Amino acid sequence: GESVGLHLPTLSVQEGDNSIINCAYSNSASDYFIWYKQESGKGPQFIIDIRSNMDKRQGQRVTVLLNKTVKHLSLQIAATQPGDSAVYFCAEKGYNKLIFGAGTRLAVHP
C-alpha cells in the first residue's frame, strides 16, 4: 500500500550547520512531493516541492533531492538558523489528497 515515512524522528543541529532530513516513500508511481514545515500550534507551511521528472530542486537555503531508484527524498537546509526549529513533513501527492509522513523534529542549538 501507499506509505511515506521518515528515518529519524528528531534531528539536533548547531546553528550555522547544514541539516538533512530524510524521507522514504513506497509508491513508485508517485509524481509529486512536497516538504512542509510545521511550527508549534500552526498549520503545515509549504517549503519546497519536486516533481518526479526532476532529481533536485533548489530554493532559498533549501534543496530537495529525489532518488527514484531507492524511493528516497531529502530536504537540505543550509546554514540552519534558530527559526528553522520545527517539525518537517514530507508529503506525497495522491490523486485527491496528500499523504504525509510521520515528521522529523529539527532542533537548532546556538
Next chain:
Amino acid sequence: EPEVTQTPSHQVTQMGQEVILRCVPISNHLYFYWYRQILGQKVEFLVSFYNNEISEKSEIFDDQFSVERPDGSNFTLKIRSTKLEDSAMYFCASSEHLGQGASYGYTFGSGTRLTVV
C-alpha cells in the same frame, strides 16, 4: 500572500455534541480539503471536495462527518456527535488544481484545535 482562514482557533465541546469547523479557502482555488492531526502524530487526510461534491474520503470520514460549501467563500466540516477520539487539530487546505503543471498552490490554514470533553 493569500491564505486559508480557519475559525475558531480552539473549540471545546462536550462528547455527543455537534461541532462545525469553518474555513475560508483561497478565493481562486477550486479544490478543498480537510485534514486532521492528533497530538504528536502525522497529518491525516479526511476528505477532498470539488465542484460541490466529495472527491475522495478516508476511512476516518465516517457518517458522523459531513462537509459543505454553503456559499461562495466558506467550506465547513461538521461532526454530528463528537467522541473523545475526535480531539485533534483540524486543518483546512485548498489548491488550484490537481493536474500537471504548476505546484498546485496547496495551502493549509492554521487549524482549529478541537477538544472533546
